[in-house]
Amino acid sequence: MATAKAKTTKAKTKAAPVETAILDKSITDIRIDYYPTHEHEGVKFRRGHAMPFGATTVPNGVNFSISSSAATACTLVLFDRGADKPFVEIPFPDEFRVGDVYCMIVFDLDVERLEYGYRMDGPFAPELGHRFDKSVILSDPYARSLGGRDTWLAEPNWDDVYPYRSRLAFEDFDWENDHPLEYPIEDLVIYEMHVRAFTKHENAKVKNGGTFSAIKQKIKYLKELGVNCIELMPIYEYDEWENSKPNPVTGEMLVNFWGYSTVNFFSPKAGYAATGKFGMQVDELKTVIKELHKNGIEVILDVVFNHTAEGDHRGHTISFRGIDNKTYYMLTPEGYYFNFSGTGNTLNCNNPVVRDMVLDCLRYWAADYHIDGFRFDLAAILGRAQDGSPLSNPPLLESLAYDPILAKCKLIAEAWDAGGLYQVGTFPAYGRWAEWNGKYRDTLRKFLKGDEGQIGEMVQRIQGSPDLYYYRGPTASINFITCHDGFTLYDTFAYNEKHNEANAEDNRDGANDNNSWNCGAEGETDDIEINFLRRKQIKNALAILLVSQGVPMILMGDEMGRTKQGNNNTYCHDNELNWLDWSLLKKNQHLFEFTQSLIRFRKAHPVLRSSTHFTHTDYVGSGYQDISFHGTNAWALDGSPGSRSFAFMLDGEHAKQGAIKDDTIYVAMNMYWEGLSFDLPPLSNGRQWHVFVNTDMPEKEAVNTLGKEPRTDSQSHVLVGPRSVMILVGK
Amino acid sequence: MKVNIKTIKDITVIEAEGNIDSRTAGDFEKATVDATQGEDKVIIDLSQVEFLSSAGLRSLLMLYRQVKARNGKIVLVGVSEEIQDVMENTGFINFFTLTELLEDGVKELS
Structure with a gap:
């Protein structure tokens, strides 16, 4: 047996004298729940603790706890790291169940090599919302790290009986005196970036390009630019292979590059870590955050709580669907999945169980990873009731706003969803929530390209949009002209139309209302006047952005004239369409210096903030x-x-x-x-x-x-x- | 995993050999804690170590904390480039002084 030592554990009878007990380590030996009561195929275990959920180390063992409102039985499945077959499967004795929670302590496990999962038994009755299948080994929604996609795009074992393997993580990181920076939000200059895209290009000239760790090597650059907050596109574990396919024209593999499809909410993406192959992604990410804080840079995570990677009824069962389908997803009366996210399913955020999971998750990232804030993807979904209707007082949003652990975190909503709910200006804020101000982007772009009739709106936008946020103040407005979705700033002035052919969807995907203007020629041109105008337009945009009230956000690379060649939806490209080409910095040095100067100007003048x-x-x-x-x-x-x-x-x-x-x-x-x-x-x-x-x-x-x-x-x-x-x- | 203890001047030198991971970290910790009891100059020679897992890295940090609590100093010697890379990526390297050769480590502590 690889990970469970089969030696017999005997209860020690010696107890510490009462007067020294508090100081004496042996006090721990007298708790009876540190010793097993049961044995299954040589593995010793006992009744566990219902809280906390997930897998937690306890003296001598690991406490496992998972809930399902409709399962009839649950089995804990344990693997040695990477093994084809589990070394043991332990059915939870019914007396170990507390309400809907199955809990058990297993002893003498090698936590570093352990991979665990569950089988849930119960009805397969989609019309009633149940999709149990005990032949599938399920990931723990509370797993602290996940195995299976340890190295970016390394070919997985497609026949693996358990492809996304729950693991424990060491949670004793030495933060020394680190603390989230807690800058007033109006003082932030946010830089939106993708971990892999930021340093993967060979011109980045870093070690371990494309990883968390490589960000450290660009901190000097970020400081020179002057941004004091980076917003990371999704870093929760996702599967880059999801919906992957070869490009029919070029043969190049199209993958899930952006990562807006979560497999596990508590685990950092191993494939973004240089040490992912050693399972050290947790330490690596924390090290980067600590280093960024030391250099005065906050870290905001782009989090995707609106759906999961399990897709619709045709999708794979990874975790949630097999554990408690009806709890985790918004279902139609027929038992199909509501699709407010545009990606197949919708997380049932205002179910109390799911709401608690989201809260537990954010608390964990705030407390254990020292995260400074969160940007919620398609956040309008978080305000929908279980039947999909919008709530006037959504309990999840309220919980997050008033939570003591999240009290100093920035909470930023992408205040719309793919189901037609558009809440820019009306997102339930509870005095806390800020919003990606989509109207700022749209108005600025129209004004910049010379559209008529924009002055009235522009007057609002540069003031922090009091027409939208009268009671909330300008700090509710995250101002941006570009973000990962849509054109880069350069492309906004180089293309009238999107050019998404490389996505192999016949240019159907991506937004059509770009409010862009190519300045006289579509795409690259040698025309000196057009190129001058494009550069000027980029400067116009950056200048207005950085003197507007509210919180400015810059898209990675816009400060050096980054192009995606007119593609406004590069979600699937692990190549130069997404990778930041650092040679642009030399080519467009003046743009970098211009942006840098504007940021300094903003910081020097409180009247702008x-x-x-x-x-x-x-x-x-x-x-x-x-x-x-x-x-x-x-x-x-x-x-x-x-x-x-x-x-x-x-x-x-x-x-x-x-x-x-x-x-x-x-x-x-x-x-x-x-x-x-x-x-x-x-x-x-x-x-x-x-x-x-x-x-x-x-x-x-x-x-x-x-x-x-x-x-x-x-x-x-x-x-x-x-x-x-x-x-x-x-x- | 094997551990040899020797003394150079007033410095305790711990030579480790093999991998330090969850299976061996416990033995490594026990041996090093026993050997460095009350000592404030410690060298850990890792030139014969190929891999340090998360648990192994934590053993080193634990030892560092104990020695530091006595205002002592700890030097790692002969750390392979690969392990240095891992230590750099996971932040553990920031706590330690590293030297390539044992004699440099001795100089560092003399």
């Missing part, structure tokens, strides 16, 4: 409103349908509600195709206007050094070039 909405009044007696809007004529905003330009001024005396004195900032945005002269609002107290950004200037001249901005030629007006943005500082 208000936690409350503007009042449009002068409440500090500076002679200026906290924010004022202007057109080509000062104090006169032209919001008419044909207008494509406007300006705003933030009064420095009102920074942080008057608590801090900052410079005054004036931003003029002209998306008209000709240059326009903007009259400047006069400054009081002898202050003068200085130019920080003028995107109409070539390359490096588009931005000046922070604090050394030159005075404007005229203090009464500035010429803002065609499709250009200017940022002035009054000081």
Whole structure:
């Protein structure tokens, strides 16, 4: 027998003297539940503890606990690491069951080599919601790590009787004095990245490219750029082989690269760890987080609680479906799967059992991994009732908002789902939740490409969208123009249409409403003017993003002009379409420096980072409103349908509600195709206007050094070039 | 897995041989804890060790914590490149001083 020692364990009779018992280690020896009462095929076990769920080390053994509301019997299945067959299967004696929970302590296990799973017996009656099949060995939903996909895209054993194997993890990581950073959310500059895509390209020039560990080698870069938060696309264990197929044209394997399809919510993706093949992914990920924190960078996880990798009724049974189908999934009255996620099934988030699992999971990541926040994929689903209808007071969202362990975590919703529920501005927030502001993205893109009739909305967007978040403040708005879904920033100005042919779905997949504009030619071009305009548009976008109230989010690589060649849905590509080509950094150094300068500017000016909405009044007696809007004529905003330009001024005396004195900032945005002269609002107290950004200037001249901005030629007006943005500082 | 203990000057040198994993970590810990009782200069020679599992890495860290609690110092000697890579990726390397050769380890502690 490989992992269970068959030696007989005898209860020790010697007890520590009472007066020294507390200090004496042998006190642990007198608990009777540290010794077995039962034996099955040489493996010793006893009644377990119902809580906590999952597999937990206890003195001399491992406590296993799992629940099912409808199973009639449960068997614990134990493997030595990688073995074809289990070394033992122990049926839970009925007296070990507490309510719906099966629990057992098994003794003398080698926890490092142990893999465990369950067989659940019960009815197969889909019309009643039950899909039990005791021939299948099931993963534990609470497993702390998973075996089976230990190395990225290593060919698995397709005939494995147990492909996704639950394992324990060492949970004694030495964090030293690490602590989540708890930055005020309005001070964040978020950088959305994919772990593998970030460093896999050979031009990344790192050791162990594409892994958690490799992120450490790019911390210096992230600090130079100035971002203080990275948002990792899904890192919960998923199967990159899911729905994999060869591209019919190129023969290249298309895989699940993005990872929006969770196999286990408590396990980090082993294939993202350089040490995954040794089962050390937990330590590796924690080491990266500790190192990021040490360098002042928060970590937010993109979490996918809306569905699982088990698909619809035709999908594989991995875990949830075989354990308690009716509990874990939203089912139609006929017993099929509701598909609000667009991926086959919908996690039944507002079932109390599932709700507890989600809460346990997030608590675990916050407490054990020191995660700073979570972004919830298709979060509108988390607010749906068990029959799919939207709830006005969803208990899961409320629980998360008021949970003491999650109290300082950022909670960010992607406030829509694939079932048509769109809640941007109306997501149940409980004073805590922020949202990916999809309207910010859409409005900015339309304005940037010169659409008419955008001024009214733009005025809202740059203020942190008070029209959407009046009661919640600008901190509810995660502002972004690009994210993993859709075009990169470069592609937004290089393509009118999506070009998803490489996805082998006849260009049907991916969004059609990109609000993009190719600046005169579709795709790559040698045209100097078009390329200049594209670069300018990228700068326009970044400039507006980084002076908007709310929380800016930048997509990995946009700061160096990353392209996905017009593909707006690269979920399936493990190649250059997703991998960040670091040679772009040299090619587009000016873009990097521009972004870097804008981030520094944002950090240097608290007036850009208000936690409350503007009042449009002068409440500090500076002679200026906290924010004022202007057109080509000062104090006169032209919001008419044909207008494509406007300006705003933030009064420095009102920074942080008057608590801090900052410079005054004036931003003029002209998306008209000709240059326009903007009259400047006069400054009081002898202050003068200085130019920080003028995107109409070539390359490096588009931005000046922070604090050394030159005075404007005229203090009464500035010429803002065609499709250009200017940022002035009054000081 | 075998452990040899020797002394160079006032330094306790532990030579390990074989793999340190969940099957052997217990023996390794016992041998090293016994040998380093009250000692504040410790070298662990890992040049004959091919693999350290999670449990093995934890044995080293546990020993480090014990020696450090006495304000002692611990040096790892002859750690293979592969093990160094694993230690780097999992953060364990940050706790230790590493030298290639035993004599450098001795110098480090002298």
